[in-house]
Structure formats: structure tokens, C-alpha cells
Amino acid sequence: MPELPDVAGFQQYLDSTALRKSVSHTHVPVRKVLDDATPQLLSRRLKGKSLKESRRHGKYLFARAPDAGWLVMHFGMTGELQYSEESEEMPEHTCVALDFENGGQLAFRCPRKLGRVSFAEDVDEFLRDHDLGPDALDDSLSADRFVELLGDRRGSIKSALMDQSLIAGIGNIYSDEILFQAGLRPDSKVDQLSEKQVRIIYRVMRRVLATASRHGGDLRKLPPRYMLPDRSPHKPCPRCDGKLRKKTVSGRSAIYCPNCQSKP
DNA sequence: AGCGATGTTCGCCG
């Protein structure tokens, strides 16, 4: 689930449920998602304090508590946030949970345990340390900058879009949607694309991610003729009604329409 | 029962 639009949804959700609520207890039923942090550190940093603001960069969500730095969340492949008014019982697959003085509870759920929760003193430093490129929706990522970034790539356009050190936020399914709407095959080589085509990809990328983020990544709310709600081989293409096809591109399964998407 | 899955990291290879 969690690519940029989903994490944008989690951010709205965290803002509306958990911000400015004093933390009474912390739970860590699945310790491995903390990596090198410890349950004691989580408790020490957050207990008696409240999260004051959030930030998102790519697929990462950050939430700041006074004198505690930033709580960092990455949702892996199956992670999500779930707030409950009652904190009696944690939801299934809860890896980390924060109880609040008002009786509510925010759970970081992650069935496959691929998500991670940690702390960072400074977000920009964290982004540098983790080698993350500019957020795909960041104002500072202009079309010109996007053209520059793709300028010296050699592999497929799909793997470039998914490379978090180049641009942060796009994963397997949104890269498919972007290339579907841009009319280009996922295995197109970046160095074969014209500058005009790269600019089209940029515009489509911004529109798709902004649109999906407005709906918090809920695929059912996407406009008509988006591929994602029907992203499956052999299903009909939402634009031409031909059959969608599946192909492995840089180790991930790409779904595309052979009729609507062409090689450069 | 077996396979693949919205992510990241690592080691291997050309």
C-alpha cells in the first residue's frame, strides 16, 4: 500500500487523530521494527509529551515531539496507522503503539513487519544519511531539475522512477500508473527518451501523485480511466479496452497496456 | 499447496 499518496494519507490521518495529544504509554509488541532503537528510548522520548507537527518526504513520515527530535515511520509494503478511541486491545499486527491521556491509541500496524520506526534529530540530516532524492511532489523539483536528474541514467524508466535516491516517493504501482498515462512502456530505456517525453513524464507524475494524495491513496477514489483500480494482467485497459499485460522490469512486475503504451 | 505481493537492503555479476 504505502507509496507517496498513501503516506500523504497517513499524514493527514496522524494530524487529525494524534497530534497534540499527550502520550501516556508506549508499546512495542514487535521489537524488530525499531531496528537499533529500543522500547526504552521510545518511551523516554515520548512519554508525557505530545507530537506537535508532521512532515512527509517520499514514503517516510516524520512527527516531532518537543526535545525529542522526530519520530520516523516507514511503512514497508503493508504498514498503516490505525487510531482507536479505546486502547484496551491493540489491533492485530500492531508493531508499535502510542497510548494517549485521553484514552485513545495510535497503532503502527505492519503484518509483514517490513516497516520501521526510529528517531532522527534532524529531518534533512536523515534524508542525507538515507540517500533520499527530492520528494516527487516537492515545489523545488522543477521540470528542468527532473530532466537533469534523468539525464545520466541508463536503465529503464520504471526503475529510475522507483529509485528513491533519485526521486523519493514512487513505488511499483504508481510508476505503472505514471507510465500508463504518459503512454510509455515501463521497460523504455531512459537514454532513448526525448526531452519532450521526459517532460511529459514529469507532468503526469505530478498530476497523478497530487490527485492520488488528495484521496490519501484510496484507489477507489481515483478519476475514471486510471489503471490502478484494475491493475491486473488480462483485465481490460481502461482507455482502449484491450488486455493489460504483465512483464518483469528490473525485478518488479510491471502492468501495462501494449496498445496505449509504446517504446520511445 | 504454492506463488506473488504497494519496500528496502545486500551480495553477485556483467
Next chain:
DNA sequence: TCGGCGAACATCGC
């Protein structure tokens, strides 16, 4: 050096 590839992680669902 870069990029592709497969494995590993752990669980669910088709």
C-alpha cells in the same frame, strides 16, 4: 561505477 537480478525479511490471500 552503474544497473539488473535474486534472495531475504514475514504474512496474507488468491
